[in-house]
Amino acid sequence: MVKSYKKKIRYFIPLFLAAAISIYTAFLVVPIFNSMILSFYSGSGMTPSEFTGFGNYIKLFTQFPFKDRFFGAFGNTIKFFLMVTLVQNVLGFVIAIMVSRKFAGSKIFRRISFLPTTLSVLAVGFLFSLILNPIWGFFDKILEVIGLEFLIKPWLGIPLTALPILAIVVSWQFMGESVLFYTAGIDAIDSEVLEAAKIDGAGLLAEVRYIIFPSIRPIIGIVTILIFVGDFTQFDIVYAMSTSMGNPSYSTDLFGSLFYRTAFSSLERGGWGMGMGAAVATIIFLIVSVGVLFWLFVFRMKGVSQSE
Amino acid sequence: MIKIKDGLLKSLLGIILIIYAVSIFLPILLMLLTSLKGNREIFTNPYGLPHIFNLDNYIKLIKISNYLVYFKNSIIVAVTSIFLILIISSLASFVIAKYRFMGNRFLYFYFIAGLIIPIKLGTIGILKTMITLHLFDNIASLVIVNVAMGIPFGVFVLTDFIRMIPEELSNSARIDGCSEPKIFYKIIVPLIRPALAAVAIINFIPIWNDFWFPLVLIRSDNIKTVPLATALLYGQYETNFGLIFAVLSMASLPVIIFYLILSRQFIKGLTAGALKG
Numbered sequence: 384m385v386k387s388y389k390k391k392i393r394y395f396i397p398l399f400l401a402a403a404i405s406i407y408t409a410f411l412v413v414p415i416f417n418s419m420i421l422s423f424y425s426g427s428g429m430t431p432s433e434f435t436g437f438g439n440y441i442k443l444f445t446q447f448p449f450k451d452r453f454f455g456a457f458g459n460t461i462k463f464f465l466m467v468t469l470v471q472n473v474l475g476f477v478i479a480i481m482v483s484r485k486f487a488g489s490k491i492f493r494r495i496s497f498l499p500t501t502l503s504v505l506a507v508g509f510l511f512s513l514i515l516n517p518i519w520g521f522f523d524k525i526l527e528v529i530g531l532e533f534l535i536k537p538w539l540g541i542p543l544t545a546l547p548i549l550a551i552v553v554s555w556q557f558m559g560e561s562v563l564f565y566t567a568g569i570d571a572i573d574s575e576v577l578e579a580a581k582i583d584g585a586g587l588l589a590e591v592r593y594i595i596f597p598s599i600r601p602i603i604g605i606v607t608i609l610i611f612v613g614d615f616t617q618f619d620i621v622y623a624m625s626t627s628m629g630n631p632s633y634s635t636d637l638f639g640s641l642f643y644r645t646a647f648s649s650l651e652r653g654g655w656g657m658g659m660g661a662a663v664a665t666i667i668f669l670i671v672s673v674g675v676l677f678w679l680f681v682f683r684m685k686g687v688s689q690s691e
Numbered sequence: 692m693i694k695i696k697d698g699l700l701k702s703l704l705g706i707i708l709i710i711y712a713v714s715i716f717l718p719i720l721l722m723l724l725t726s727l728k729g730n731r732e733i734f735t736n737p738y739g740l741p742h743i744f745n746l747d748n749y750i751k752l753i754k755i756s757n758y759l760v761y762f763k764n765s766i767i768v769a770v771t772s773i774f775l776i777l778i779i780s781s782l783a784s785f786v787i788a789k790y791r792f793m794g795n796r797f798l799y800f801y802f803i804a805g806l807i808i809p810i811k812l813g814t815i816g817i818l819k820t821m822i823t824l825h826l827f828d829n830i831a832s833l834v835i836v837n838v839a840m841g842i843p844f845g846v847f848v849l850t851d852f853i854r855m856i857p858e859e860l861s862n863s864a865r866i867d868g869c870s871e872p873k874i875f876y877k878i879i880v881p882l883i884r885p886a887l888a889a890v891a892i893i894n895f896i897p898i899w900n901d902f903w904f905p906l907v908l909i910r911s912d913n914i915k916t917v918p919l920a921t922a923l924l925y926g927q928y929e930t931n932f933g934l935i936f937a938v939l940s941m942a943s944l945p946v947i948i949f950y951l952i953l954s955r956q957f958i959k960g961l962t963a964g965a966l967k968g
Contacts, residue, residue, distance in 0.1 A: 395872050396786050403783035403802070403842050410839035411805055414816025421815060429819060474711075481708045492712065494954040499715060501950045503900035505918050506942045509925050509935070510722050519932055521721060524738065555714065567962040586697045608807070616809040619902050622922070639811070646815055647907055657815060664812045675807055 415668060421661035431658040439662035449655065453663070455633050456641040459546055463637055464614040466550035467557075468607055474554075475561025475606070476599075480591060482562065483569040493566060497559035504556065508623025511552045515539055539624060542634035549620050549635055557613075561606050568599035604682030608675065615671050618643055628653065638667045722943070726936035733932050748937035752924075758941065760913055761920040768830060768916060769898045772837035773891045779838065780845025781887065785875050787846070788853035789861070799850060805843030810836070814907055821908060828910045836904050841894045848960070852886035853879060889960030892953050896946055917942050 422439055424431040443449045482493050499507065514521045515538050523535045538544045572594065580590050618639030621629055627644050629636025644653040646660025654660075725733060726748050728741045736742065752758050786792075787799050810817075817836060818827070826832040860882075861874050869877065880887075902918035909915055915923070921942045928934045950957060 393790065393792070393871065396790060396792055399782040399786045399872075399875075400798070402779045403846065404798075406779065406835065406839050407802060407805060407842045409820065410817060410835055411808065411810050411813065411842075414810075414813025414820065415808070417816030417819065418813060429822060474707075477704065477707060478711055481704050492708075494958065495712070495715060497954070497958065498719070498947065498950060501896050501946045502719075502943050503902065503918055503921070503946075505900070505902045505921055506939045507718075509921070510718055510939055513932070513935065514718060514721070519733070519737065521738065558711075563958060563961060587700055588697075612807060612809055616811045618811070622902075623925075642812070642814075643903075643906075647818075661815050664815060668809075668812045671809060671812075 415664075418661040418664045418668075421658060422665045423658075424661075425656065425658040427656060429657060431656065435658070439658050440666075443659065443662055443666070449659070452633065452636065452641060452645075452653075453666075456629070456636045456638050459629070459634070459636055460615055460617075460638045463546060463550050463553075463617070464611060466547060467554050467614055468610050470551065470554035471558055471561045471610060472603060472606060475558055476565050476603075478558070479562050479565030479569060480595065483566045493562070496562045499556045500559040502556065504553070504617075504619035505623050507552060507556050508620045511548075512539065512624050515548070540631055542631050545625060545631060545635045549624055552624070553614075553617070553620050557610070560609070564602050564606050565599060568602040569595055572598050601682055604678060608678045608682075611674050611678075612671055615639075615667060615674075616642075638663075642667060719943075719947075722936050722939050725932065726940040728933055730931065730933050748933040749941070751934060752937050752941065756920065756924060757912060757915075758920065761915050761917050762941070764830060764914055765899060765917040768833050768837065769895055772834045772841065772898050773894050775834065775838045776841035776845050776894055777887050777891060780842050780890070781849050781880065781883065782875070783842075784846050784849035784853055785879055788850045789858075799846070802843050802846040805840075806847060810840050811903055814903070817904075818907055827908060828914070830909075830914045832908045833901075833904055833916070836908070837894075837898050837901070840897070841890075844893065845890050848890050848963075849883060849886055852883050856882055885956075889956060889963075892957050893960050895949060899946055917945075 421431065423436060424433060425435045425438060426433045443453050478496065482489050482496070513519065517523065517537055522538075526532055526534050536544070538548050576594060577590065580594055585593070614637070616639050617637050618627075621627065621635055621637050621640040622643075625631070625635040627640050627648065629640050642660065642663050645655040645663050646657060648654040655663075721738075724741060725737075727744050727746070728736070729745065729747060732742060783802070787795060821827045821829075821832045821835075826835070856879065860878055864874050864878055900918060901916075902922065905916045905919045906922075909919060921938055924938045925935060928938075
């Protein structure tokens with residue numbers, strides 16, 4: 384059928400594609416390359432005009448305070464990513480196993496678990512700052528009630544605890560996403576296989592290990608890559624819980640907040656000028672790309688060759 | 692032996708589930724309930740139900756700030772963006788799904804790549820373009836960025852959906868003398884309504900919650916959106932707990948209500964994406 388229409392002039396094809404291609408290209412693809420080009424220039428204001436080659440990158444990797452801020456944020460982002468990935472994957476998987484079983488309210492439970500994910504990260508960040516607030520804080524009260532008052536401390540004010548708190552809040556918020564994806568994967572398993580396993584006397588652990596886990600492995604990949612891309616550009620949670628400076632003493636500074644500060648803040652507030660900001664964005668983009676390609680390579684090669 | 696261990700394991704998992712459920716509701720309920728308390732009651736009765744449900748904090752919020760304007764701006768941005776995403780991505784998806792032309796497959800993957808490219812990293816380029824186009828500090832800049840961000844998911848879902856529509860339907864229309872564009876809006880559009888709804892629903896939440904782009908692109912108070920207002924008011928009234936909780940509730944309630952009403956379609960749309968992706 385397709386063939387017989389080849390002869391007609393299909394003017395509508397470019398017409399129908401025009402808006403999507405131009406907006407997507409101009410405002411999503413080109414800006415990223417724009418930043419790459421800009422990262423080779425230095426100067427003040429919106430359009431740095433002095434070509435410096437790799438000058439910005441050399442500054443970023445070798446000079447105080449640039450390298451300290453950069454590698455600090457890099458380390459924090461990796462720690463943050465590892466914590467969130469661990470919590471969201473492990474707990475998300477366990478909860479998904481539970482809610483994929485049929486019990487009274489399991490359907491409702493699934494829906495409810497996604498509720499926090501719909502809220503804005505900003506509002507959630509502010510909310511948990513208030514909950515941890517030493518003056519009013521609800522969290523301290525809970526610790527008191529369960530007899531753990533010795534644990535009461537300014538959680539967000541101590542470098543050692545601030546970053547894990549941010550990671551826990553983000554995991555809490557996006558747990559619903561993991562639960563949703565894992566439950567979808569478990570639901571897609573042929574119920575006859577599960578029945579057969581039960582008849583053979585497989586316990587819950589065996590069922591999880593030999594049937595559920597192998598069949599949702601690709602979903603673990605999807606969940607992890609979504610967390611990866613999200614966390615390597617995470618900004619809102621830092622802004623809400625520890626300001627764009629990543630307080631205390633840059634211990635919660637992530638790539639997202641580093642990029643915001645360096646590119647868009649004034650000099651006194653940690654701005655480094657557009658050229659340096661563009662260099663930071665480019666490095667983050669390269670890291671994210673390598674991660675995504677690695678994921679495609681490890682998890683997706685099979686899938687792609689099958690669907691060809 | 693196995694049975695006992697299984698039973699223990701299951702009750703342990705049950706306990707985890709209950710703790711998890713409580714952890715979801717507690718913070719959200721705390722936020723909503725505290726926003727209904729007077730400032731003194733927040734300290735005298737911090738964790739109980741409010742003695743009287745009063746909306747004073749909300750009334751005060753509307754009086755002391757331009758909250759209604761911020762709210763209106765957010766709605767304008769969300770509705771316009773979603774409307775444009777639906778039109779633009781359904782047109783593109785129709786052509787990609789139904790016609791063979793050079794670069795067809797490439798184009799599909801080109802759009803899909805946007806699902807994983809973090810657009811935030813192009814913000815400097817976007818800011819420069821917006822300044823050149825005189826759209827900096829203009830609400831239209833947010834719409835454009837949202838559309839660019841929404842196209843990949845739109846094309847991803849709609850192309851698949853349109854591919855499943857049998858070609859016979861279009862062919863019989865062709866025999867009746869229907870032009871190709873007419874086939875699009877007479878036959879395809881009515882059939883893909885559920886997919887359009889899914890795209891609209893799933894796009895609403897990130898658009899409503901977006902804080903990054905308004906923060907960079909918007910300066911004037913009268914075009915600020917709800918997330919910007921949330922950050923602004925939180926900074927100004929940090930110690931006025933009742934008011935702050937009202938601010939957070941106002942930012943969250945629209946998405947909570949929206950989600951509770953449409954959660955079934957929402958989960959269906961996302962799940963389909965996850966299994967395919």
